[in-house]
Amino acid sequence: MSDVKEILGSYSVDVIETIKDNLSTITPKALQEASVYLTKAGGKMIRPCLTLISTKAVGGKKESSLNSAAAIELIHTFSLIHDDIMDDDDIRRGMPAVHKVWDDDVAILSGDTLFSKAFLMISQSVSSDVSYEQINKVLSTVADACLYICEGQALDIEFEGCYDVSEDEYLDMVFKKTAALIAASTKAGAIIGGASDEIVDVMYEYGRLIGLAFQIQDDYLDLVSDEESLGKPIGSDIAKGKMTLIVVKSLFEASDEDREILLKILKDDDSSNEDIGVVLDLFDKYDSLEYARKVAQDNVDKAKQLLKILPDSESKIALEKIADFVLERHS
C-alpha cells in the first residue's frame, strides 16, 4: 500500500505544479486565495493520478494529459467546496472548510472559479500529440461527470431522512456523486493516450467500479477504523443518520422489530455511544458489513479483470494496485 502512496505521490508533483500555475492568474487576490486554499490542503489526488496513469497505460505520454488531469482535480475541489456549504460540513482535509474561513458567498464564487478554470484548461490542451477531437471527447466526458455530480448531490439531499431507498437507488446515487468523476478520470486519460473506443469504454468501467468501491470503503471505515487515522469519531455516520450500503442492506434484511430499532436511532439527532453500539450489533446480526465488503471487493475484482485488455506495463500494474488500494486504505 505504501507502494501505491509512492506512485500517487510521484504523479502528483506535476499536477500540483500545474494547478498552482493555472490558479496564479486569478484576480482579485481574495478570490485567488479562496480558490487556491483547498488545492493546497493535500488531498490524495487519486483522480488526476488515474488520468495520467491511464494515458500511459494505453501507450500515451503522461505530459499530454497533465492539463486535463489537473482540471479534473479542480472539478473535484469545486464539488467539495460547494458540497461543504450544502452539507454544512465545517472541516475538509483537516482544515476549516472554505465557507468557514471566508463565507458562503466566497465559497460559491471560488467553486465557480475553479469550475470555469477547469474547462478552460481542458480546452487549451490541444497539442501535436492530442487532437481537437480527442480534447472534445474529454470535455464531453468531464461535463457529463459534472452533471452527474450535481444530480448525485441532489439525490443525496433527497435521500436524507428517507430510509426506504433500495440498494439500486443508493448505488445509482453513489455512482453519480462519486464514481462518475473517477470514471471520467480514467476515460479522459485513455482518450488522450489515443486508445480505441473499446479500451476507452473499458477504462471508464474500471473507474466506475473502483469509484463505487471507494465510497463503500469510506462508509466501512467510518465503522471499523480507529479515530486517529480517520480524523473523526467512529460511527459518526450512524450518529448523523447517513445512508450507506451497510444501512440499506440492514434495513432490507432486518425483522420488523429490528428495523424499528434501527430507524429510531438513525433518525435520532442525539444518538449515544450506546445507541451506536446497538446499531453495530444489528449490522453484525444481518452480516451487512460483510455484505458491503463483498460488493466492494467484487467491484475491485471486476475492475482488475477488465485491465487484462491492456498490454503489460508498469502503468497497468499501477492501476491494479490502485484498485486494491481502494479497499486496503485506512483513511
Add this chain to the structure above:
Amino acid sequence: MSDVKEILGSYSVDVIETIKDNLSTITPKALQEASVYLTKAGGKMIRPCLTLISTKAVGGKKESSLNSAAAIELIHTFSLIHDDIMDDDDIRRGMPAVHKVWDDDVAILSGDTLFSKAFLMISQSVSSDVSYEQINKVLSTVADACLYICEGQALDIEFEGCYDVSEDEYLDMVFKKTAALIAASTKAGAIIGGASDEIVDVMYEYGRLIGLAFQIQDDYLDLVSDEESLGKPIGSDIAKGKMTLIVVKSLFEASDEDREILLKILKDDDSSNEDIGVVLDLFDKYDSLEYARKVAQDNVDKAKQLLKILPDSESKIALEKIADFVLERHS
C-alpha cells in the same frame, strides 16, 4: 425599437425550445424544476440571439450555433442564480429568485447543473458544418468569459462600500461581470459561422462595447426611467449605495464639500427621497448623467463602426439595430 424586440423574439423561439429539450433529461425532478425555473421567466435572450445573428452575419447558418447560443443563455442564467444568492436579491425577472422559491442549497446546485449542461451542450455541437477546432475555440471563449464573470462578481463585492474606485477600475469590473459574456456570445457566433480570425476579433470587440453600454444604460435607467417600466423604485441604486459610472464620475469631479455630502448619502442604508433628490442634483451639477450617456453612446457608435467590416446583410442591419437598442430601451 419594437423592430429589435421582434428580431429578438423571432430568434428566441428556437433557443427556448433547445433549452427546454436539453433540461428535460435532468433528474431528480426537484433539481430539474429548480434548474428550468428561471429559463422560463422570459428574459430578453439578447446573448443567444446575438450568437445566432453573428453566425448569420459572417455567412453561416444559424442552426449551426443553436446549441452554443442556448448554452450561453444557460451560463447567463447560472450566473444570475448564484449572484442572487450572493447579493441577497429576492426578485429576478419579476419572480421570486431561485434561492427564495427553494433555498440557497438548491440554488447553488441548480446553478452548477446549468453550468455543467452548458459545457456539455457546446461540446456536443460538432456537425458537418462545424469542426472540432471551431467548437474547441467556442469552448475556450465561453470558459474564459465564465472566469471573467466570477472575477467581476468578486470585484463587485470588493468595491461595495469602497468609493475610491477609479473609472478604469470600475469599467474593468463591468467588462468582466457583464460585457465579457456578451462579447463571448458574438465571438462564438462568428467562430461557428466560419469567420476569419480578424472578423472573429472584431465581433468580440463589438460585443464588448455594446456590453459596456448595456450596463451603463442599466444604471442610467435606474435614475431616469419611470417606476412602472423599471419594476422598482427610481433611484434605488442610490439608496443601496451602488457604484455606477455616474457615481464614479461625480465623486471624481465633485468639490470636497459635495463629495462629502455624496458619500454620506451613499453610505447611508436609509436614504430618504429627499436624500436621493440631493444626489440627483449633484449628478446634475457635475454633468455625470450626461457623461455616462456619452461614454455609452461612444461605445455604441464604435461598435456600429466596427460592423462595416461585414458584408451587407439583414443580419448586419440587425446587429446595428441591437447596438442602438441597448441605449434606447426603457427597461
